[in-house]
Structure formats: structure tokens, C-alpha cells
Amino acid sequence: MNVMETDIAVIGAGPAGLSAAIQAARSGAKVLLLDENKAPGGQLFKQIHKFFGSKEHHAGVRGFNIGQELLKEVQRLGVTVMLDTVVYGIYEGLALGVVHQDNHYSIKAKRVILATGGQENYMAFPGSALPGVMGAGAAQTMINVHRVLPGNKILMIGSGNVGLIVSYQLMQAGAEVAALVEAMPQIGGYGVHAAKIRRAGVPIHTSHTILRALGEKEVEGAVIARLDQNMRPVAGSERELSVDTICLAVGLNPMTELAWMTGCQFEAVPALGGPIPLHDHNMQTTINGVYVAGDIAGVEEASSAMEEGNLAGIAAAESLGCLRSDEANAQKDIYLNRLMALRTGPFGEKRRLAKEHLLEAMKHASADRVSS
Amino acid sequence: MEANTAKFICRCQEITEEEIYKAIEDGATTIKGIKDRTEATMGLCQGRTCRRLIERMLPASGEPSRERYSCRPPVRTVKIGDLLKDESSKGEFE
Ligand SMILES: Cc1cc2nc3c(=O)[nH]c(=O)nc-3n(C[C@H](O)[C@H](O)[C@H](O)COP(=O)(O)OP(=O)(O)OC[C@H]3O[C@@H](n4cnc5c(N)ncnc54)[C@H](O)[C@@H]3O)c2cc1C
Ligand code: FES
Numbered sequence: 001m002n003v004m005e006t007d008i009a010v011i012g013a014g015p016a017g018l019s020a021a022i023q024a025a026r027s028g029a030k031v032l033l034l035d036e037n038k039a040p041g042g043q044l045f046k047q048i049h050k051f052f053g054s055k056e057h058h059a060g061v062r063g064f065n066i067g068q069e070l071l072k073e074v075q076r077l078g079v080t081v082m083l084d085t086v087v088y089g090i091y092e093g094l095a096l097g098v099v100h101q102d103n104h105y106s107i108k109a110k111r112v113i114l115a116t117g118g119q120e121n122y123m124a125f126p127g128s129a130l131p132g133v134m135g136a137g138a139a140q141t142m143i144n145v146h147r148v149l150p151g152n153k154i155l156m157i158g159s160g161n162v163g164l165i166v167s168y169q170l171m172q173a174g175a176e177v178a179a180l181v182e183a184m185p186q187i188g189g190y191g192v193h194a195a196k197i198r199r200a201g202v203p204i205h206t207s208h209t210i211l212r213a214l215g216e217k218e219v220e221g222a223v224i225a226r227l228d229q230n231m232r233p234v235a236g237s238e239r240e241l242s243v244d245t246i247c248l249a250v251g252l253n254p255m256t257e258l259a260w261m262t263g264c265q266f267e268a269v270p271a272l273g274g275p276i277p278l279h280d281h282n283m284q285t286t287i288n289g290v291y292v293a294g295d296i297a298g299v300e301e302a303s304s305a306m307e308e309g310n311l312a313g314i315a316a317a318e319s320l321g322c323l324r325s326d327e328a329n330a331q332k333d334i335y336l337n338r339l340m341a342l343r344t345g346p347f348g349e350k351r352r353l354a355k356e357h358l359l360e361a362m363k364h365a366s367a368d369r370v371s372s
Numbered sequence: 373m374e375a376n377t378a379k380f381i382c383r384c385q386e387i388t389e390e391e392i393y394k395a396i397e398d399g400a401t402t403i404k405g406i407k408d409r410t411e412a413t414m415g416l417c418q419g420r421t422c423r424r425l426i427e428r429m430l431p432a433s434g435e436p437s438r439e440r441y442s443c444r445p446p447v448r449t450v451k452i453g454d455l456l457k458d459e460s461s462k463g464e465f466e
Contacts, residue, residue, distance in 0.1 A: 088445050
């Protein structure tokens with residue numbers, strides 16, 4: 001086994017991990033950035049649409065270009081980037097179990113920043129194991145990265161931004177989208193994205209769900225039905241659609257396995273996608289030296305993931321003495337303010353409250369730690 | 373067209389919703405309890421898609437706990453041969 005040592009190990013090279021690595025390296029810390037993919041950027045590398053938001057958050061720039069900009073900076077600062085690298089476990093004393101191109105490594109880090117992102121929720125219904133049922137993110141990777149069409153006639157489950165954007169991109173790629181179904185009485189994502197779908201003539205059925213997929217060896221159709229106020233299918237409202245692909249866009253959940261292994265404390269926060277590692281303003285968990293940033297700290301957006309990454313990178317470097325605390329605090333203020341600005345409006349408000357709840361819970365957790 | 377009637381929760385081990393509920397009836401309260409009884413989460417996905425579905429079926433309990441989620445290395449499918457190229461890879465976090 002190869003043994004490596006570093007000041008700060010960042011796991012995940014999405015927007016959060018890239019930003020954390022940049023901040024930490026800028027302050028002079030020795031940084032190692034690890035990602036299982038062959039290309040860095042996390043979710044960003046498959047986002048071909050222009051981002052929303054403000055200028056600081058690269059609005060109007062396409063996702064994969066943001067990833068490339070961040071990567072250039074990472075390389076300029078001399079961060080060691082290890083791609084095609086799976087972190088399969090975390091052990092006592094912040095030792096990472098790593099497999100890189102069929103070789104086994106143990107990486108000892110003084111600080112670990114977990115920026116592992118989120119993963120798609122799955123949904124089980126009769127027929128959901130048939131080939132042709134897939135996550136919307138998987139479909140997006142197929143069309144935008146591998147240039148392969150997953151199917152010709154698609155049913156999209158879920159009308160959040162992911163469902164809306166991926167539907168549109170599937171159409172651009174040449175597929176027909178038969179319909180979107182949404183269990184809630186209203187569309188989940190932004191109006192601008194929904195308008196594009198509607199203009200293309202694709203129906204969005206709210207208060208509807210999928211009952212089952214049809215087909216012997218692969219998807220040949222789907223049965224959808226209307227839901228009543230108690231989210232129960234209305235008898236007689238079933239409808240059969242002829243589709244060959246069913247995409248699930250029913251939310252993401254934080255990828256927290258590595259965090260669980262460190263023994264840090266969690267709190268269940270449905271608004272952020274599930275159990276989230278408790279963390280403070282520095283993004284530090286209840287385990288000293290273990291930080292979280294991005295979707296693992298609550299499923300939000302690339303823009304907030306970058307700011308959380310910035311905070312974690314600065315805080316980790318500060319804790320190693322690479323930054324004076326007045327310097328660090330001045331910088332952290334900038335990113336905290338930007339985060340506040342992001343968490344406004346009807347969509348941001350819910351996340352801001354959920355985040356505040358986490359910070360509050362963290363205070364009590366720290367108190368417990370001191371008193372016990 | 374014929375509808376597949378079984379509802380698979382763990383696709384790779386072909387464990388149905390019914391079997392998970394049976395395991396819960398049998399006393400399982402954690403992912404590990406389900407795993408020990410049904411082998412769900414032990415296939416190719418290593419729980420990445422199915423753990424979440426099972427979690428929601430488990431009897432409600434207040435706090436999320438490490439026991440309930442039971443995450444152990446490896447979090448991804450890694451070749452055992454890669455780990456065994458040497459013998460010094462041991463020691464869990466605790
Ligand atoms: C269809 C779609 C459209 C979106 N559009 C927008 C938008 O317009 N604007 C916006 O702000 N946001 C958007 N987002 C959200 C945004 O992409 C995510 O919030 C953001 O990418 C989260 O960043 P992250 O760094 O936390 O995680 P990720 O980008 O998911 O990166 C995490 C990385 O860590 C790696 N990793 C995880 N575990 C391990 C391990 N054990 N070992 C090695 N590597 C590991 C993963 O493979 C991945 O590369 C969109 C998302 C989707 C799916
Ligand atoms: S679906 Fe079988 S292990 Fe997850």
C-alpha cells in the first residue's frame with residue numbers, strides 16, 4: 001500500500017470541492033483533491049445550460065465552463081488533483097482508504113473536507129426494475145457527456161428544476177418527451193424552465209403519479225393516475241402512455257456515507273434532502289478537523305456549494321495556522337454574506353430556515369460535547 | 373403488454389417490498405437488520421439507490437443514528453484484489 005500525507009484532503013471535485021481546494025491552497029496549505037470521475041467538475045461537467053443567479057455566481061455561464069474556470073485556478077495554485085480515485089472509507093486519525101487506478105493508498109490528512117455532493121432519489125413501483133427506468137441525472141449524463149440517447153419517447157417523473165431541465169435537454173437531443181408528471185398540485189421548479197417545456201407542447205400533469213411501468217423485458221409503457229388531496233390515486237383516472245423510457249427526477253439526497261463513518265452527528269432536515277451532518281459557520285462538523293461543503297451539507301445549488309466550499313477551505317487553512325484569524329474572518333464574512341443573498345426569495349427562504357435550524361442544533365451539540 | 377406486478381426495492385438482489393416489510397415484522401429496525409435478514413443493499417449499488425427506499429420503510433424513530441444507517445467501508449464497489457495487494461489495510465474508525 002502507498003502511504004501519502006497532506007495538510008488538507010478534499011473529497012469530491014464538484015463546485016464545492018474545487019472552491020475549497022482553491023481557498024486552502026491560496027493560503028499556502030498543501031492540498032490534495034480527490035474525485036472518482038475521470039473529469040473534474042462534479043455535477044457541473046454535464047450542465048450545458050446557462051446558470052441563473054448573480055455575476056459572482058457566474059450567471060449566464062454554462063455549468064461546464066464554470067467547472068473549467070475553477071479547475072484552471074486549482075491547477076495554477078499547485079493543488080494535487082487525483083482523478084479516477086475512489087475514497088472508499090475513512091478510518092481513525094483521518095486516514096482515507098483510497099483506490100486510484102487499481103492501486104491502494106492510505107492518505108493521512110490533518111483536515112478532511114467532504115464535498116461528495118448528492119445522489120438521486122429512487123422510486124419503487126411495479127416495473128421499476130425494468131431496463132428503461134433511470135434517474136434523470138443518468139439520462140443527462142448519457143446525452144450531455146456520452147452523446148447517447150437513452151430512448152425515443154420519455155416520461156419524466158418530477159417537475160423540479162432537474163426534471164424540467166433534463167426534459168428540455170432530452171428534446172434538444174432529439175427525443176420526444178410524452179409528459180411530465182408531478183405529485184404536488186404545483187410545478188416544483190422555476191417558471192422560466194417550465195415555460196420552455198410548455199411552449200414545446202409537452203403536458204405537465206400536476207397532482208399525478210406513476211402507478212406502474214409496462215413491458216416484459218424493457219419499458220414499453222407506463223400507467224399514470226391523478227392523485228386526490230391525500231395523495232391517493234383516484235380510481236378510474238388511470239391512463240396508459242406509450243413510452244420506452246421513464247426518468248425519475250424525484251429529488252437528491254446528500255451523499256453522507258463517509259461522514260457517517262467519521263462518527264459525526266446528524267440531524268434529519270427534509271427541506272435539505274435527508275439527514276445532514278451538523279456543522280457550524282466554518283462548515284466544521286462535530287468531529288474536529290472534518291468539514292462538509294456543498295450538497296452533502298444540504299442539497300442546494302452549485303452557487304451555494306461554491307460559497308460553502310470557500311468557507312470550508314478558509315476555515316480549514318485557518319485552523320492549521322495558514323491564515324491569521326482576522327484575515328480569515330474578513331474573508332469568511334464575504335462568503336457568508338453571499339450565501340445569505342443566495343438564500344432569499346420563495347425558494348431560498350425555505351433553505352435559509354433549514355440551515356439556521358442546523359446551526360442552532362450544532363450549538364447544542366457542541367454544548368453537549370463540552371459538558372460530557 | 374403485461375405489467376410486472378412485483379415491487380423490487382433492491383433490484384440487484386431481487387428483494388421485494390413485501391420481503392422488506394416481512395423483515396420489519398421480524399424485528400428489523402435498522403438497515404443492518406434488513407440486510408442481515410434479506411441481503412438487500414448488498415448488491416452492486418451497495419445501497420446507493422436502495423438504502424434510501426428502505427430507510428423510509430423502517431419504523432419511525434426520532435434521531436437519525438449511525439446504527440440505523442450502518443455505513444461501512446467500502447462506500448463504492450472496489451476490487452478486493454486491489455485492497456489485498458498488501459495486507460496492511462485494516463482498522464476501522466472505532
Ligand atoms: C440537472 C441539474 C441542473 C442543475 N442546474 C443548476 C443551475 O442552473 N444552477 C445552480 O446553481 N445549480 C444547479 N444544479 C445543482 C448543482 O449541480 C449542485 O447543487 C452542485 O453540483 C453541488 O455541488 P457539490 O460540489 O456539492 O457536488 P457535486 O457537483 O455532486 O460533486 C461531488 C463530486 O464528488 C465525487 N465523489 C462523491 N463521493 C466520492 C468518493 N467516495 N470518492 C471520490 N469521489 C467522490 C462525485 O463523483 C462528484 O464528482 C443542477 C443540478 C442538476 C442535477
Ligand atoms: S439495489 Fe441492490 S444493493 Fe442497492
